[in-house]
Amino acid sequence: MSETVPWRCPVCRAPLAPVGRTLACSSRHSFDLAKEGYCNLLLASRTRSKHPGDDKAMLRARSGFLSAGHYRPMADAVVDLLSPHLSNDASLLDCGCGDGYYADVVQRSLQPTIRGIDIAREAVRMASRRFKQVPTASFAVASTYDMPVPDAAFDAALQVFAPVSDAEVRRALRPEGVYCAVFPGEAHLMALKEAMYERTRGHKEPKHPEGFALVRERRLTFDMALESSEDIANLLAMTPLNWRGSREGKARLRAMDSLVVGADFVLRLYRPVD
Numbered sequence: 001m002s003e004t005v006p007w008r009c010p011v012c013r014a015p016l017a018p019v020g021r022t023l024a025c026s027s028r029h030s031f032d033l034a035k036e037g038y039c040n041l042l043l044a045s046r047t048r049s050k051h052p053g054d055d056k057a058m059l060r061a062r063s064g065f066l067s068a069g070h071y072r073p074m075a076d077a078v079v080d081l082l083s084p085h086l087s088n089d090a091s092l093l094d095c096g097c098g099d100g101y102y103a104d105v106v107q108r109s110l111q112p113t114i115r116g117i118d119i120a121r122e123a124v125r126m127a128s129r130r131f132k133q134v135p136t137a138s139f140a141v142a143s144t145y146d147m148p149v150p151d152a153a154f155d156a157a158l159q160v161f162a163p164v165s166d167a168e169v170r171r172a173l174r175p176e177g178v179y180c181a182v183f184p185g186e187a188h189l190m191a192l193k194e195a196m197y198e199r200t201r202g203h204k205e206p207k208h209p210e211g212f213a214l215v216r217e218r219r220l221t222f223d224m225a226l227e228s229s230e231d232i233a234n235l236l237a238m239t240p241l242n243w244r245g246s247r248e249g250k251a252r253l254r255a256m257d258s259l260v261v262g263a264d265f266v267l268r269l270y271r272p273v274d
């Protein structure tokens, strides 16, 4: 693990440092490093579920869909928003990092040190595997509502479609840092909902996080031509429609082998304010 931005002990908040195959603090709280290099810093006492966050099927579906490049224009737009604010040795915290797809795109273009947090162990495992060859990247199983990171440590924070605590993001950022947040726009995946005859209510306008001032906002819309039943099944399985939608609607979608779906994203860049 890179020396810059150590993880923090979830019990006593002291910095964690590598000791053999563990990360340990000065009070000897110690956390095993998995073979993929990540650490589980989620205390069992702080979670009700045994497997919190997205499940394996959802993670695999999202990973398959992202790796097919369907959301790549959004990932590139994240890079564009961040790039004026990240110098070469900058650090980025990905909150709710999933399989690390966006951190990967940002890392390849802007080379920041990466720390990524997700509450789903499988997500963190996938992200760690992806970054195996990148010694400056490190991932932990943890909640974005109680992040095991130091105060004022990061030049940038990223959140793509993940639940976060505004106060925690603000705490983790340097005063001059930036926070890039991506939300679904009103018409996001409307064609998917229509194909399921869902009541087509659009996404609500996302609220601005407390303690931040908006620097830039960008609306990004584009059509995605899904040309295999696998792509369609992956998109369905990675959205809440998968458990909300009707059985007939899902069957109808699964029978399709092509579908054009509009993506609609709201990308925002914020700065912390007092």
Ligand SMILES: C[S@@+](CC[C@H](N)C(=O)[O-])C[C@H]1O[C@@H](n2cnc3c(N)ncnc32)[C@H](O)[C@@H]1O
Pocket (backbone or CB within 6 Å): 052, 053, 054, 062, 066, 095, 096, 097, 098, 099, 100, 101, 102, 117, 118, 119, 120, 123, 142, 143, 144, 145, 159, 160, 161, 162, 163
């Ligand atoms: C919609 S996915 C987005 C993942 C990733 N940012 C992406 O776009 O590919 C939301 C992610 O947030 C994670 N998550 C949900 N609640 C969380 C929490 N309290 N703390 C950390 N991660 C959480 C889920 O496990 C899931 O990986």
Ligand SMILES: [Zn+2]
Pocket (backbone or CB within 6 Å): 009, 010, 011, 012, 013, 014, 025, 026, 027, 028, 029
């Ligand atoms: Zn400790």
